[in-house]
Structures are given as C-alpha cells and as structure tokens.
Amino acid sequence: MEMTHATRIKEDLQLPAADRAALGQVDEVTGGSVNVALTLLHHPELARRYMNFGLSFIVDGVLPARDRELIILRTARTCRSPYEWAQHVRMGLAAGLTEEEIRRITSDNLGGWARQDAELLAGVDTLLATSRLTEQQWAGLSSRYGTKAAVEAVMLAGHYFMLAGLLNSTDTQIEPGLEAPIPLG
Incomplete structure (x- = not known):
C-alpha cells in the first residue's frame, strides 16, 4: 500500500495487522478514502476512536x-x-x-x-x-x-x-x- 498520504508527516508508517484491517473497513465504507486514515494512524489510539465516530456520520447518520x-x-x-x-x-x-x-x-x-x-x-x-x-x-x-x-x-x-x-x-x-x-x- 502506498504510504505517501501526507507530505508534511515524514515518519514511516508501520501498520500492525489490526490497523490494516481497520484501514480495509475505511476503504470499504468510503470507497477509497484511505489517506485520511493513514494520516490519522500516526496516532493509533486516536485513529481508532476517531474512525468509529467519523464513519458513523456516513454509515449510521439520520440526515438524508x-x-x-x-x-x-x-x-x-x-x-x-x-x-x-x-x-x-x-x-x-x-x-x-x-x-x-x-x-x-x-x-x-x-x-x-x-x-x-x-x-x-x-x-x-x-x-x-x-x-x-x-x-x-x-x-x-x-x-x-x-x-x-x-x-x-x-x-x-x-x-x-x-x-x-x-x-x-x-x-x-x-x-x-x-x-x-x-x-x-
């Protein structure tokens, strides 16, 4: 997977298996918006909490x-x-x-x-x-x-x-x- 998601973040991103699985879920729900998740995964704990919240607007929201x-x-x-x-x-x-x-x-x-x-x-x-x-x-x-x-x-x-x-x-x-x-x- 291409890891050139954010040009201002210079650290290499090493994803454990659980984070790769979460990234697959983001890809499936959003149809390919993985770079946002890759950016967030530089803070894995925050990313897990955030992705649950952020994806809920698209998956479970009540607005049309x-x-x-x-x-x-x-x-x-x-x-x-x-x-x-x-x-x-x-x-x-x-x-x-x-x-x-x-x-x-x-x-x-x-x-x-x-x-x-x-x-x-x-x-x-x-x-x-x-x-x-x-x-x-x-x-x-x-x-x-x-x-x-x-x-x-x-x-x-x-x-x-x-x-x-x-x-x-x-x-x-x-x-x-x-x-x-x-x-x-």
Missing part, C-alpha cells in the same frame, strides 16, 4: 444523504480543504447532487437554490463563522428534521471543520484519480 453531502461540501469549500472536497464531490454525486449544484456550493450567492437547501447552506456558513446558529436557523433545522437530525447537522459541520484542519495542516494527498479542484465562486 444529499443533505449530509451539502453540509460536508460547503464545509470543505469554506475550509479550502482539497482532500475533503475531492472525496465528497464523488459522494455528493452518488447521493443525488448534480454537477451544477456542486459547482454552486462554492458560491456565496444562494439565489437559485431551493429554500431548504439555501437555509441549510446558510446555516453552515453561520455556524462556521460564529460557532452558533441563529434562533431562526436552529428552529428551521429542528422543524425540518427533528432535534436528533438538527444536532447531527451541527456536529457534522463541526466534525468536517476539525478534519479539514488536520488534512490541510498535514497536506494529506488526494488519492489518484479523485482530483477535483475546488472552484472558487
């Missing part, structure tokens, strides 16, 4: 897949995270987003979006800028999804904000064939 990908892609765009953007363009298309919608996620102009999509994208913007949704935004999320999914939406944006910080800081490389530059709108 399309809405989940809107949140993740908007967060990746805001954080200028090429790794997350490339991974989730693919996942967003599989979840029902169109190429045009994915391009428009990068624009601050929310005109042309369906009302609920615009509200979701604006909520991500507010949350990442202020660490708090407005009363109206929280009420809209709760009304639309229920409290459980509203909590998940906020945690999802926060989770990908945190992950983008790690991936950007370590310069984690995008897997070959998944390059999808972030169009700046």
Whole structure:
C-alpha cells in the first residue's frame, strides 16, 4: 500500500495487522478514502476512536444523504480543504447532487437554490463563522428534521471543520484519480 498520504508527516508508517484491517473497513465504507486514515494512524489510539465516530456520520447518520453531502461540501469549500472536497464531490454525486449544484456550493450567492437547501447552506456558513446558529436557523433545522437530525447537522459541520484542519495542516494527498479542484465562486 502506498504510504505517501501526507507530505508534511515524514515518519514511516508501520501498520500492525489490526490497523490494516481497520484501514480495509475505511476503504470499504468510503470507497477509497484511505489517506485520511493513514494520516490519522500516526496516532493509533486516536485513529481508532476517531474512525468509529467519523464513519458513523456516513454509515449510521439520520440526515438524508444529499443533505449530509451539502453540509460536508460547503464545509470543505469554506475550509479550502482539497482532500475533503475531492472525496465528497464523488459522494455528493452518488447521493443525488448534480454537477451544477456542486459547482454552486462554492458560491456565496444562494439565489437559485431551493429554500431548504439555501437555509441549510446558510446555516453552515453561520455556524462556521460564529460557532452558533441563529434562533431562526436552529428552529428551521429542528422543524425540518427533528432535534436528533438538527444536532447531527451541527456536529457534522463541526466534525468536517476539525478534519479539514488536520488534512490541510498535514497536506494529506488526494488519492489518484479523485482530483477535483475546488472552484472558487
């Protein structure tokens, strides 16, 4: 397995059998997003705990897949995270987003979006800028999804904000064939 996952981490990564098995699970669930796991495995204890938490959004989340990908892609765009953007363009298309919608996620102009999509994208913007949704935004999320999914939406944006910080800081490389530059709108 190629171990050139992060250009700022210079140590060789020696994976025990259990970590190789966990890496196989990440590959299966995400369809090839292994470099994020390879970066995390430089801290094996943290990686095991994190991967269980991080993968749960994709495997066990209550948000509709399309809405989940809107949140993740908007967060990746805001954080200028090429790794997350490339991974989730693919996942967003599989979840029902169109190429045009994915391009428009990068624009601050929310005109042309369906009302609920615009509200979701604006909520991500507010949350990442202020660490708090407005009363109206929280009420809209709760009304639309229920409290459980509203909590998940906020945690999802926060989770990908945190992950983008790690991936950007370590310069984690995008897997070959998944390059999808972030169009700046």
